[in-house]
Amino acid sequence: MVLAGWGPQARAQVANDNIENRRRLALNETVTSSTVGCTVQRGCVDERLTGQCIQYHNDQWFEFTPPATGPYFVNVGGQRCRDVRGVQLVVLTGQPCQPATYRVLSCTSLGTQDDVFVAVDLQAGRPYLLDVDGYLQDFCTFTLQVSGRAVGVPAVPPLPAPAGALPVTSRVVQVAWALPDSLAGAPSCRVLRREQHAFRSTERRRVPVARNSYGGRPAAYAVADTLPGPGLYLYQVVADAAPDGAPAPTVVKQFWVAYSQLNPLLGPLAAEPHLVLPLQNYPRKAELSVLITDPVSGRILLNKQLVNQLNDPRMGWVATGPWAAAGLRKVAVAITCHPVRGRFFTDHLLLNVPPLPAAP
Template sequence: MEVGQWHMWGVDGAGNRPSSYGALLGLFFWLLTASGLHAQVANDDIERRRVVHTGETITSSTAGCTVQRQCVDERLTGKCIEYHNDQWFEVTPTVTGRYFVNISGQQCRDTRGVQLVVLTGEPCQPKTYQVLSCTSLGSQDDVFVALEELRAGQRYMLNVDGYLHDYCSFQLTLSDQPHGIPAMPALSAGSAPAAVSPLVALRWTLPDSAATTSRFRVIRREAAEFKSHERTSLPVTRSTYGAPVVAYSYTDTLPKPGRYLYQVVAEATDNQPPVLVQQRWVAYSKLLPMQRDTSLRYLRVPLGQYKTGAKLSVVATDAATGRVVGNRQVIKQKKIEQMSLLPVVLLQRQGVQQVRVRITQTIGPGHPPTSDELTLLVPAPSSSQ
């Protein structure tokens, strides 16, 4: 972000900062940059690194910080971090064990948040550094970084930098308990293929390593939003024999076109830290992709005749062989008149000429399920394919 540019934050209806507050904060950051009046923290200098005691919460900011190039080496962290406006902390555990660096309360100029590097070695002697952890957040969620088996009496240095020169105030705590969600490397939002339906179906399984999981939290963040929001919380269920159910699913409806990051977090009841079991970008567009031939699009199923809120089970089979070629479980939405079911090009490659679709509608108690069938023709491949 160049000097002279700033973002205005809008109201999202979920309690985020109102637009007037965001505009003022963005203008404040811009004025600091343009005027040169940086509120630089003392620990911008590694020799004045700030000592953090276990359980202590430190409030700081990356605004106005500079980089001591002789004290860092980006070759040690690969593509994880580029130093722009870093600052230094120091922690020395009194008891050997697992600790968590909790980062919370971020207030940033952009959406990116901060980056965290944890290392050992002699201050400002990069040849002695050993990197234990490097994390780029990519958002302003409350997150934690787990540090396994820190040794009592061992000095560890923490380097916090604004991701891609983002200006952020934040809180940092070293604790034996995690707070927030696990910090994981950010996925590329550009890798998600665009869909023409606002429905998103998530499926995941209970990890073998998380046998004590009590519930799953599904959280969502639009690419331009500052923080994620919880969409649902699903308890771990058990069979009649007491064994935990392994497979879980959740269907969500996107509010508008855009790119969205979904994360599924498993939480336990035995003081084990939350575990991220799935993260996935999805993209939603009301416009079909520009393609040279209509045969490359999707078979579409009409849904206008079904009741809003009804559960629909859609099963598609090859009309010639009876082989199942696709199935979907969806909730009928009020304004959804049709659904994209199968990519036509895949059916063409499999030699499928007709698809028989069976739609079973379940409304609720007291209403028996009803079923309909229709046959869809698969367009012949064009000569250009």
């Protein structure tokens, strides 16, 4: 089966598919290319040099010679791919098609179609090779530029598998971060969100970096974001570059969130790791609001309302397996009780998260 728009007839193989026809880039020149129909010259690559970073499937070659020594940014943008994965980028020195002479400066598996940049330090007058490959043979069109100014977000190393994401049952996610002194010149921070299977991230908030009454910049920020539905979501907080471009945009924080509409207060199996809320301490038919958070980060793990039924002992069970798998050892619990008669009150507890059972 050939996907419409992605078959070989949709776009001819680029001339720089082979290294001897590599495309030479000028500083700040933006070129548009495609991995569709590209092949691999196996004698011109050596996957041992890049470890687990890349497997070559459909690469193409570029060359850049910097006019001056210093930091440069390889900007990859405008990706439109068949799959989610996007392109991979290797920056190296050496004689073309002589892997024994190669020295790898950077290897990046993007795993996304966001506009990203890779920072490299280059020497004046030395030619550098750029090898762009479709991640696991992804078919992509893209733009490529080498510049003294970064465009997009930094291509940071991938996070651990989303299986380690902290589960939440509230659609409202609290995103909190601290801004170090080294980024005090950033004019703003962007909060980005990407659903696991989405092609690109979306900007959810842009928060100005404000000064306090003493002229300094507040170190801590927080915003709330509402998820559109159940799923796995990656959040990134990016400090924007100062007007002079230095420092480049920087990822301040990133984390996965697993949102489910399932109620972990109801129905966990007895064999599952769980903690028991002391609901027997509250009046029957009282309306209870249970808020469970990570005591270190303050991230909301569970936000649930219920009516206390003393004849249902399982009502106070909270499954904790995913939290233990994510490394949590304790959780902060706030139980607000609205009794049928009398004033409401709130109890604050710090409970241990039971460890996962040992593997058989």
